[in-house]
Amino acid sequence: MxxxxxxxxxxxxxxxxxxxxxxxxxxxxxxxxxxxxxxxxxxxxxxxxxxxxxxxxxxxxxxxxxxxxxxxxxxxxxxxxxxxxxxxxxxxxxxxxxxxxWVPGEPADRAPATRPAEAAVTLAGFLTALHRPAPEGAPTGRDRGGPLAATAERFSQGLVSATELGLIRDPDAVRAVWEDAAAAPEWAGPRLWLHGDQPTWGPPAHAALHRLTTAPHP
Structure with missing residues (x-):
């Protein structure tokens, strides 16, 4: 900083x-x-x-x-x-x-999703639309993208910290989801657009795609 x-x-x-x-x-x-x-x-x-x-x-x-x-x-x-x-x-x-x-809306930490299933579907639809093949000349990310397994230590530290703060009710379930994703085969498709940051989602989305990047996997 x-x-x-x-x-x-x-x-x-x-x-x-x-x-x-x-x-x-x-x-x-x-x-x-x-x-x-x-x-x-x-x-x-x-x-x-x-x-x-x-x-x-x-x-x-x-x-x-x-x-x-x-x-x-x-x-x-x-x-x-x-x-x-x-x-x-x-x-x-x-x-x-x-x-x-300016996009009207409230950050998710001030207006948490009251319909989590619907919010998850909406978020998935947004990311699916974003993860499209990138054109020639699209910027490559700095430290975004790459195999999830390479972030195992950082993930574990974050999970422990969030659990100690009372933010994660079932850390074993979270870890199981992450391990399943980390074991996925390496991406063999085209370079895709990613949003390599932690957006704040509200109704509607309020985050700018200010960390646009491309990577060889979604």
Whole structure:
């Protein structure tokens, strides 16, 4: 984790809009969320501004999202934030940033699924639509994708931690599902799009595909 060299405030966001996208600068603006890579500022009723702040890798991820999400979004069964404008580094803020669409909804940790079976089917349908063959030139992920067996130690640590926090009621059942998946044959098909992050699912989906990647297996 790092932090951006300059504090991000509403005044900074407003100045960036005035400099590069003045037609959007007078819209209502308010902080919406602080993520692992980016800050999210709501811009009026239907847009948002996403600015990198806590990791160096966020810059490349935003550019990747700007290039590829508009091509993928029409094929997905749920709405996702789609980049509309790209902000370039400037003296005011030395990193790239995005203006995206705003998808109404509540994060899953605030509005948990009340119909889990239906939610699971909806999520599976979304991932099935996303896991389509990637075109030439599609970006390759950094540490996303690859055989599940290679993540056995990390999985075990996470399962123990989640169980100790009371988040997993039946860790043996979770481990059985993971072991079954890890034993699956190696993927021999084409390179597929993946969402290599932990999205927050709500009704409807509220996560951006900001870690788009391709890998030789689903």
């Amino acid at each position: 790092t932090t951006t060299e300059r504090d991000i405030t509403g005044d900074v966001v407003r100045d960036l809009l005035r400099e590069q996208h003045p037609d959007l600068a007078d819209r209502p603006l308010q902080l919406a969320a602080l993520g692992w890579d980016n800050q999210l500022w709501r811009l009026g009723d239907d847009l948002a501004v996403r600015l990198p702040w806590a990791t160096r890798s966020a810059d490349a991820l935003l550019r990747k999202e700007h290039a590829w999400v508009p091509l993928l979004a029409p094929h997905l069964p749920l709405p996702v934030p789609v980049p509309q404008r790209l902000g370039e580094p400037s003296e005011r803020f030395p990193r790239p940033w995005l203006v995206t669409t």
